[in-house]
Amino acid sequence: MPPKRPQKGYEYQSDSSSDSSPPSPPAPPTDAEIYAEQLRTASNPNGTRTSTRVKKINTSRFPGLNKLFFSETESTDRRLRKVHSNPNVYVIDKFLTNIELDHIAARCDLQIPKVQPAAVVQPALLVVQPKEETVEEEQQPEPVMAPVAVPAPVVVEPHPVPEPAPAPVAVAVAMPIEPQPPQPQPVATMPPQPMQMPNPVPQPLPLPQEPQPPIQPSIQPYQLNTAQPPALPVAAATKPKKPRKKKQKKAAAPDEFGIRLAAALNASPIKSIPPVVPEPVVQIHQPVTQFYVPGSPPKQPSEPLTSPYLPSTSSPAKLTPKKLKKFKKSYTDDSTTLTRNDDDTNRTSTFTYFTKMEDSKIAAIEEKAASYCGTTIERVEPLQVVKYKPGQFFGAHHDTGVLFDDGSVEFPANPPRRVCTFFVYLNDVPSNSGGSTRFPLLKNEDGTVLEVQPVKGSAVLWSNITKEGDVDPLTVHEGVAITKGNKYGMNIWVTD
Numbered sequence: 001m002p003p004k005r006p007q008k009g010y011e012y013q014s015d016s017s018s019d020s021s022p023p024s025p026p027a028p029p030t031d032a033e034i035y036a037e038q039l040r041t042a043s044n045p046n047g048t049r050t051s052t053r054v055k056k057i058n059t060s061r062f063p064g065l066n067k068l069f070f071s072e073t074e075s076t077d078r079r080l081r082k083v084h085s086n087p088n089v090y091v092i093d094k095f096l097t098n099i100e101l102d103h104i105a106a107r108c109d110l111q112i113p114k115v116q117p118a119a120v121v122q123p124a125l126l127v128v129q130p131k132e133e134t135v136e137e138e139q140q141p142e143p144v145m146a147p148v149a150v151p152a153p154v155v156v157e158p159h160p161v162p163e164p165a166p167a168p169v170a171v172a173v174a175m176p177i178e179p180q181p182p183q184p185q186p187v188a189t190m191p192p193q194p195m196q197m198p199n200p201v202p203q204p205l206p207l208p209q210e211p212q213p214p215i216q217p218s219i220q221p222y223q224l225n226t227a228q229p230p231a232l233p234v235a236a237a238t239k240p241k242k243p244r245k246k247k248q249k250k251a252a253a254p255d256e257f258g259i260r261l262a263a264a265l266n267a268s269p270i271k272s273i274p275p276v277v278p279e280p281v282v283q284i285h286q287p288v289t290q291f292y293v294p295g296s297p298p299k300q301p302s303e304p305l306t307s308p309y310l311p312s313t314s315s316p317a318k319l320t321p322k323k324l325k326k327f328k329k330s331y332t333d334d335s336t337t338l339t340r341n342d343d344d345t346n347r348t349s350t351f352t353y354f355t356k357m358e359d360s361k362i363a364a365i366e367e368k369a370a371s372y373c374g375t376t377i378e379r380v381e382p383l384q385v386v387k388y389k390p391g392q393f394f395g396a397h398h399d400t401g402v403l404f405d406d407g408s409v410e411f412p413a414n415p416p417r418r419v420c421t422f423f424v425y426l427n428d429v430p431s432n433s434g435g436s437t438r439f440p441l442l443k444n445e446d447g448t449v450l451e452v453q454p455v456k457g458s459a460v461l462w463s464n465i466t467k468e469g470d471v472d473p474l475t476v477h478e479g480v481a482i483t484k485g486n487k488y489g490m491n492i493w494v495t496d
């Protein structure tokens with residue numbers, strides 16, 4: 001019997017060591033193509049499904065993922081707003097900070113208005129308003145991602161409107177490092193949710209240090225046996241901690257506070273401002289010398305795996321590309337011929353990639369996604385930024401395999417496979433302009449299809465696999481065509 005025609009492809013992982021997306025044909029074969037060829041000859045010589053050779057994912061290696069997606073008990077993580085059960089789909093409001101959003105927009109030259117500060121504060125005002133500080137300087141309270149339960153369906157035009165400026169004095173004392181304009185919640189068209197936490201008082205806005213769920217004991221999927229640690233990007237290397245100051249009651253140094261606030265407000269031309277975003281602590285457990293070609297299958301099943309995604313260069317300069325990202329035409333791979341399909345009518349959007357741990361902010365985002373899943377940064381693919389112009393879309397597909405006409409999904413035989421997806425919205429898209437992320441097989445209680453409308457900075461999060469470690473065909477999804485304006489998003493894929 002001839003193999004079933006694959007309906008939709010997905011793109012294999014690209015070369016993480018390059019700054020941009022893979023080249024268009026007739027370029028020499030990319031890692032993805034080489035991987036596809038290896039896969040074809042190794043386990044799929046006739047172009048048929050590979051499923052009989054597929055290794056399940058051992059979900060016990062992902063305790064964080066188990067808690068989020070497969071546990072009988074509800075997650076108590078208040079940052080997560082569940083918009084569908086079984087399979088669980090969550091929205092994380094304000095997954096990215098405004099600083100992270102602005103950084104991505106700048107690096108990718110996205111036409112997104114800069115985040116508006118909540119108030120325009122003259123830095124001079126800050127000098128005369130010393131701040132009583134009773135907490136340790138570096139020990140910021142764990143910011144809570146103010147979970148504001150919004151009864152759904154909600155028809156909200158997600159246009160952030162800057163709040164009227166509060167009195168400068170109040171701002172000087174209570175102003176967070178990063179001002180956050182009010183943001184509407186991503187709208188999932190589902191029946192009303194029980195209120196998770198009433199939010200009667202203004203929440204302290206999150207500081208640049210994002211809340212991190214406790215990182216699970218190291219999983220160490222990749223046994224890296226070498227002597228020579230690579231020089232990691234400055235920001236990615238674990239830094240020795242400065243001795244902490246004891247609690248003391250003191251007036252905040254107006255200079256420092258003013259400068260940091262000014263930096264956050266973008267109100268200062270000062271060049272050498274102290275970093276606003278703390279250096280992320282990237283957990284690299286073992287030194288790395290051997291690098292696995294992205295996307296290529298492991299050589300021997302018994303052979304220890306190396307991380308497919310860690311940077312392969314020891315030069316921090318090479319890890320900090322100055323070039324702006326360029327968006328390339330998206331492609332998908334056909335599972336029957338395992339060739340790249342550039343003319344895929346199922347996907348008209350374009351994409352580009354960040355280099356793995358390209359800079360401290362990118363590394364922090366990777367780390368944030370990993371920690372939600374109770375895993376470490378090694379498992380996070382290079383971040384992929386996607387762009388939709390009016391009329392563009394990404395039809396129904398699965399992030400972990402090829403969706404067939406009969407609704408089944410072929411699971412790639414070997415790691416790295418995309419265990420879960422964070423799709424982050426980089427701009428707002430009003431609900432009357434299309435552009436939602438739609439899950440055609442997931443229904444709300446009222447029978448309507450689950451759709452999540454883009455709200456800047458929020459992320460929708462789902463698992464691509466089942467509790468048993470097989471592909472979950474229910475998490476097929478699509479990027480609905482946007483009718484007006486552009487849509488920008490970012491895929492964060494955590495792999496096995």
Ligand SMILES: O=C(O)CCC(=O)C(=O)O
Pocket residue numbers: 386394399423435436437438477478479480489491
């Ligand atoms: O654009 C969206 O809403 C979803 C995009 C997506 O699923 C993908 O890029 O894999």
Ligand SMILES: [Fe+2]
Pocket residue numbers: 397398399477
């Ligand atoms: Fe997707």
